[in-house]
Amino acid sequence: MSVDSRSEPLGVPEPIRPSTSSGRAGFVPRQAQHERAFAQLATSFRILARNRLALVGGVIILLGSGMAIFAPLLATYDPYAIDIANRLKGPAADHWLGTDFLGRDTYSRIIWGARTAFQVAIGAVTIGALIGIPLGAAAGFFSSWLDAVIMRLMDAIMAFPGRLLAIALVAALGGGFGPLLIAIAISSIPQYGRLVRGVVLAQREREYVEAARMVGEPPWRILFSEILPNCSAPLVIALSLDFAHAILIESTLSFLGLGFPPPTASWGLMLKEVTPFLELQPLAAIFPGAAIAITILGFNMFGDGLRDILDPRHYQE
Amino acid sequence: MEVIGLHVQFTTPRGVINAVNGVSFTLEKGETLGIVGETGSGKSVTAFSLLRLVSNPGRIVGGAIRFEGQDLLSLSERNMRGIRGREIAMIFQEVMTSLDPSYTVGDQLRELLQVHKGHRGREAQAAVIDLLTRVRIASPETVVDRFPHQLSGGMRQRVMIGMALACEPRLLIADEPTTALDTTIQAQILDLLDDVQSELGMAMVFISHDLGVVTRVSDRIAVMYAGRFVEMGDKFQIFDDTLHPYTRGLLDAIPRSGSKTRPLQPVQGTVPDLHHPPSGCPFHPRCARAEARCEIDLPPFQEWRPGHWAACHFAGDFDRSSPSPGEVG
């Protein structure tokens, strides 16, 4: 009896994906697939390095994350330690960035503030994306009334001017970590929803989707194999920009007294606390604000840089 | 007009392209030169160079363009502007996008007249109506208040021609003006150009990829390939005494009336990538007649017969069964 040489699988059938560089359907040996994945990753890094905007943004993000993660190591004082005798001092050898109105070390509070900001940002963005992406996919894929309902909901969320929704939500729910997460997450949902919906709508009519449907693939698997590759790039950009947005909202709300309550080390709250003392110690207003601005700048630069890289014009090379 | 050794380069991220690689020709008053070539042959770039409209990432890097004795390439930008629209005018292929969509046709014409001739108010309005009548637009009074998107392709082209003629230029450069139009409108526009030309004694450079259209309009034809002229002569010479294999290929590719059984014969192969042009003669990879030396020696563009130039080592030396100008177009 002859052994069918084809009984051994040669590799994984590669779905036809018109948008990636090798638009061929066919069998690709498993090894080669992994190699290609690495090669693609390496090229991505190379492209990233060439784009200064994304690079600088990326560096800032890394620095910020580092501050957030290693806060206990980087801070010189306990951020909550009050020392009235030394209040409102300027930058000095013992307090690198000075002290606030309760004598707490500004530098340490800024370091810990990074942790607060990143915690909220990661949480809110994750929640927003986890809700928005499936909703958008469902709206695009299953369409008609579901689509209409979901889109109206998103429109309703977007109908609130920027920060107003977050303010209103936080006003109702009270301050603190949980309400902040919810408030920011809700305002983030629509952008993911629309993005994914757009991609799904565009891809839905393609032949490979039809083919997969005919073969009987369950919808969620089709979505997985089509959403992920085709909107991973814009998604990363949206995530980066959303991070920036989340940090802005958190600091705004904290500044208004609606976000984190004292004595949390939050950059926005620090600015609020400084406001009555502007005449006495104007410098104290600079550092927390600069921290917010630079962090937001970093995420924005990264997102913009990515967007430039992924601009179709670059593909032709 | 006299063009000598025009060189235009484009700097792309992948390298430098010689879009126009040493093009020379002369044009007498009232004469029409047709330039034929495939997309990417450099014919449009040549046209733009005549008006010094080549911009980043392209640059004119060599050669001379003489118009009525003046060297256009050495003129100041200001003086060049004086020539554009006045002495030399240009009409384009993309008529929809060649007119500002947010102004009415009348506004744009008036603007032109104001800038070039200083007409104002009622004087300008009358001149505009006059121009539109000249390009055979019925009811110019209504057209004047229309926006470009409200007009048909043929009308828009007439408006463009009107704008080009506003100052009675000596030379009109027509870059594929009929390519985007249906055949019947094409014929009308070509007629219009014909009449206008004889009326004004205007010279014309007519660019197209359609050999049939070009033949109808031109006195002399130049065939362009990969940035160079490969053949140039009057139209009878081109048809009866074809010198270059590429021209031969173009002629063979024309569907002929009356021979329904003859299969279409396109020219084999594709246009070369100008980033990596073939060595020697740029046409040799596609040429049935090519020999070893074609890959090494670039054939010079020389006058093989009186007034008939070609760039081929074997000019005219291949079998022929060409149509005559009358069968085409």
Place this chain on the structure above:
Amino acid sequence: MIASYVVQRLAQAVPVLLLVSLGVFLIVQLIPGDPVLVMLGADVGANVNREQYEELRHQLGFDQPLPIRYLSWVSRVVQGDLGVSLKSRRPVTELLAERYPATIWLAVTALITALFIAIPAGIIAALRQNTMVDYAAMGFSLWGIAIPNFWLALILIIIFSINLGWLPSIGYANPTADPGRFLRHAIMPAIVLGTEMAAHLTRYLRAEMIEQLSQDYVRAARARGLSPVRVILRHAARNSLLAVVTIVGLQTARLLGGATIVEMIFSWPGAASLLLEGIYARDYPVVQGGVLILAVTYVAVNLCVDVAYKWIDPRVRLG
């Protein structure tokens, strides 16, 4: 045609407005604890007697099931009754109407400032692409988006009010009665709000300008011998501005969010800060009414801008 578009947009807006009103209504219901007690200050130790409690409860309709409460609230809103402020006992509508003009004046001043900055910046950046000027404009844009408006406000106050003493940091004057004083009070808030908007606008305008400059009609215009200045300003810039109108509208509407903070910092007596005051004072009818009105304004402005754009674009108007 335009009329049909207007109708279409209005029809779209209705469900959105309904959802918005529902959202506003529900948000207030989200308040943990018994809102009536909170409103009476029971959580901060005020003594509440049964009568007060019952009265307020009935007045606010809390003794009725949720859907009925919503419907009665909506019907009252539609008739113009937004409730009564708990603090001042005045109708919310009256309070809002009083303070709305100040917000509008601020918004207009901010808009003018923004356009003043963004239009030249965007156009010049597009013309001088990849030069220092371009990088400067893009840098300004990036920073403008990144710098939180409240920080900018504080910095400006530090420099101009505290250190230089040139400008007052709080207060307001009627622009029609005393334009000079109005401007003195309005400059800093307008700059804060305006730069935020200008930062976004500059990018869009620059991108649009670059797009327009690469269009065929620009080259055709040059071929006709028109001067570069004319081509740029009368043709490319004009088309860019037209395209950017919708963005301007969107950004103006977004000002409403930023205005809340700016009004608070500069003690500008506008409708947006009324909202915040309501939040601080736990004056829920004010908050509810404020959020609703601001959201409705936002939707309305967007709608107007969309329609206006369709009207401006000749391709649509006469298509």
